[in-house]
Amino acid sequence: MAFSESEIQSVKQRFGIIGNSPLLNNAVRVAMQVAPTDMSVLITGESGSGKESFSKIIHHLSSRKHGQFIAINCGSIPEGTIDSELFGHEKGSFTGAHEARKGYFEVTNGGTIFLDEIGEMPLGTQARLLRVLENGEFIKVGSSKVQKTDVRVVAATNVNLMNKVEEGKFREDLYYRLSTVPIYVPPLRERGRDTDLLFRKFASDFAEKYRVKPITLTDEAREILIKYRFPGNIRQLKNLVEQMSVLSTEDKEISADKLLHYLPKENTLPALVRGASSVSGDSFSERDILYKVLFDMKKDVLDLKKIVLNLHHNQGKAGELVKDHPNLFEGVDSQSSAVTDEPVLLNIQPESQSHINGDSSHEEIQDIAHETEDDSLSIEKKEKELIMRALRKNNNKRKYAAQDLGISERTLYRKIKEYNLEE
Numbered sequence: 001m002a003f004s005e006s007e008i009q010s011v012k013q014r015f016g017i018i019g020n021s022p023l024l025n026n027a028v029r030v031a032m033q034v035a036p037t038d039m040s041v042l043i044t045g046e047s048g049s050g051k052e053s054f055s056k057i058i059h060h061l062s063s064r065k066h067g068q069f070i071a072i073n074c075g076s077i078p079e080g081t082i083d084s085e086l087f088g089h090e091k092g093s094f095t096g097a098h099e100a101r102k103g104y105f106e107v108t109n110g111g112t113i114f115l116d117e118i119g120e121m122p123l124g125t126q127a128r129l130l131r132v133l134e135n136g137e138f139i140k141v142g143s144s145k146v147q148k149t150d151v152r153v154v155a156a157t158n159v160n161l162m163n164k165v166e167e168g169k170f171r172e173d174l175y176y177r178l179s180t181v182p183i184y185v186p187p188l189r190e191r192g193r194d195t196d197l198l199f200r201k202f203a204s205d206f207a208e209k210y211r212v213k214p215i216t217l218t219d220e221a222r223e224i225l226i227k228y229r230f231p232g233n234i235r236q237l238k239n240l241v242e243q244m245s246v247l248s249t250e251d252k253e254i255s256a257d258k259l260l261h262y263l264p265k266e267n268t269l270p271a272l273v274r275g276a277s278s279v280s281g282d283s284f285s286e287r288d289i290l291y292k293v294l295f296d297m298k299k300d301v302l303d304l305k306k307i308v309l310n311l312h313h314n315q316g317k318a319g320e321l322v323k324d325h326p327n328l329f330e331g332v333d334s335q336s337s338a339v340t341d342e343p344v345l346l347n348i349q350p351e352s353q354s355h356i357n358g359d360s361s362h363e364e365i366q367d368i369a370h371e372t373e374d375d376s377l378s379i380e381k382k383e384k385e386l387i388m389r390a391l392r393k394n395n396n397k398r399k400y401a402a403q404d405l406g407i408s409e410r411t412l413y414r415k416i417k418e419y420n421l422e423e
């Protein structure tokens with residue numbers, strides 16, 4: 001089904017979607033095409049890019065538009081209660097269940113459920129969701145009675161679910177069942193001049209809200225704004241405009257220097273975004289490169305320590321270990337780098353050779369193992385330290401700490417809970 005430009009513009013205006021980039025228009029077009037069907041949809045895109053707006057397009061342009069629409073963030077519901085939230089529970093099914101409760105799939109019968117951050121859903125809940133998608137059936141927590149529901153599921157994620165599948169953290173069958181129709185919502189940095197359109201819209205909104213004159217940009221400042229990466233996407237831009245609208249009390253024209261003062265200097269944090277496919281090589285700062293080098297060096301040291309431990313327990317397999325790890329022995333003295341069964345592999349001094357030959361004490365080997373184990377936690381320690389620094393810098397205001405770290409507030413909250421940083 002082909003839609004005219006005027007039809008697409010009408011839908012964008014109805015659902016508050018601002019911009020004219022080809023990628024954005026294509027996402028809107030796909031949402032309009034799939035809306036009349038009952039197919040499952042997987043919306044992908046970075047945090048803050050506006051994925052929920054597309055789920056509303058799908059619901060309100062479908063035959064379910066008179067049914068209920070519920071948006072659920074899977075990452076914000078504790079693992080112990082998410083089954084009860086989605087599928088309901090019977091009275092006495094667990095501690096605190098003083099009465100029976102209907103879940104979202106029962107309440108939303110005939111409507112649409114939007115499952116945001118689907119990648120955070122526990123594996124057990126994934127199995128229950130798959131049954132709903134395939135058979136329209138679910139069982140309440142603490143019950144044995146099978147119930148029917150007619151709910152359309154629209155899911156969204158800001159991570160690569162195929163990587164989650166390979167790591168064993170997401171069901172492959174559920175992935176293919178959810179992604180019958182994929183919709184890609186582009187990040188702000190891929191939308192060109194849309195950034196300026198959004199800036200002017202937010203400036204007008206906040207001028208009306210705070211009863212001030214709207215801020216404007218000089219030509220030079222506008223080019224800087226458009227080229228900025230905005231790791232927090234539309235959410236970050238909106239916060240930036242609100243901040244400038246309030247703090248720029250006299251001169252409402254924002255120059256390039258003034259804009260640079262408000263833009264965060266560091267917009268990435270490798271310890272928190274490792275594995276994210278959206279971060280390209282040219283976005284790394286000098287600090288990021290330094291961290292990467294340090295992490296790679298630490299990994300090499302850990303590999304060497306593990307080989308030493310293996311040699312201690314498997315002396316006859318030394319030659320095989322050298323063949324398996326050729327890169328780790330580059331630059332070793334040629335007399336000690338030959339592939340033999342002799343354990344003179346690392347050009348170790350005589351007093352250290354005796355450790356490998358089995359003369360070392362059990363306690364010394366245990367020390368090496370303990371040190372290896374401790375080192376494996378160092379990346380998490382660095383991550384924790386950076387979060388603490390960002391919180392201190394921003395007087396424990398999580399919103400601004402998350403901006404400094406280049407992550408969403410939701411992710412920061414989860415990290416704070418994980419590292420027990422709450423006071």
